[in-house]
Amino acid sequence: MHRRTLSLAGLLVALVSVAASAQERVVGSESRTGKCGGAGEPSIVWDGVATDLEATPKLVGPAQLPAYPKSMYRDNYVGRILLSFVIDTAGAVVPGTVQVVESNDQAFSEWGCSVANRLRYAPVKRGGRSVSALVPQPFTFAAHVAGRRPM
Secondary structure: OOOOEOOHHHHHHHHHHHHHHHHHHOOOOOOOOEEOOOOOOOOOOHHHOEOOOOOOOOEEEOOOOOOOOHHHOOOOEEEEEEEEEEEOOOOEEOOOOOEEEEEOOHHHHHHHHHHHOOOEEOOEEEOOEEEOEEEEEEEEEEEOOOOOOOO
16 A cells, blocks of 8 residues: 655645535535635644545544534435545544535535534554544435325
């Protein structure tokens, strides 16, 4: 196995190009893409972040996610977001690295940004030791209003 790392500039270029192509795919929708606000600049060494993951790391927490926005509970609504962030060697999301790469709903984007720092993963291993990794995390929400019961 080889390990590929990116410089901070290379990582930012990669994230910007992914976000730009995602924005082109959702033109005209009420979406939000880009960096999530909050914790400021990340305090990590970008050169040590693994980007060539063979599989998405296993999500192990939190046990329960916060409630979805009420605006999403409408008949046949389907919301999709794709987040991207760095997890550290313990599997925690590194503050300041959360990005909304793709979205079809502003409220769902905001929900994703608020949830991301609560997520926990099994650490990514390379050569028997834990490494930081750039992780994609999709979320999908679908609502279907049940038919009325006959009286």
